Amino acid sequence: MIKSKTKITKQTSSKTSKYLVVTIKEALKNPAWIEVAGILSRPKRNRMNANISELSGENTIIVCGKILSEGEVDKKIKVAALGFSEAAKEKLLKAGCEVSLLKDEIKNNPEAKNIEVFQK
Numbered sequence: 132m133i134k135s136k137t138k139i140t141k142q143t144s145s146k147t148s149k150y151l152v153v154t155i156k157e158a159l160k161n162p163a164w165i166e167v168a169g170i171l172s173r174p175k176r177n178r179m180n181a182n183i184s185e186l187s188g189e190n191t192i193i194v195c196g197k198i199l200s201e202g203e204v205d206k207k208i209k210v211a212a213l214g215f216s217e218a219a220k221e222k223l224l225k226a227g228c229e230v231s232l233l234k235d236e237i238k239n240n241p242e243a244k245n246i247e248v249f250q251k
Contacts, residue, residue: 134169163243211236
């Protein structure tokens with residue numbers, strides 16, 4: 132279920148991370164990214180972190196949390212996330228994967244074409 136912009140904005144007002152607030156505001160500007168803004172506005176304990184081993188897909192994988200380094204990469208993928216652990220970023224770059232921050236992906240792909248939102 133997609134949250135309303137009003138509810139997302141209300142939940143965003145309690146966030147302390149400036150980067151997170153800016154990312155949510157960028158996502159709210161584009162109707163295609165409303166689902167991601169809703170996920171990011173959740174409490175931190177409900178945010179989805181992902182291990183490298185859990186990532187797979189043909190399109191850009193959007194992780195509304197942090198990428199952690201457990202596991203190995205078996206193919207080149209494109210990943211956009213709220214954050215990356217240093218070890219995870221190293222592994223992904225060594226494997227030839229494309230990595231970007233979520234805010235940058237929202238700016239570069241305002242129509243949200245060819246994305247898959249990571250869900251556990």
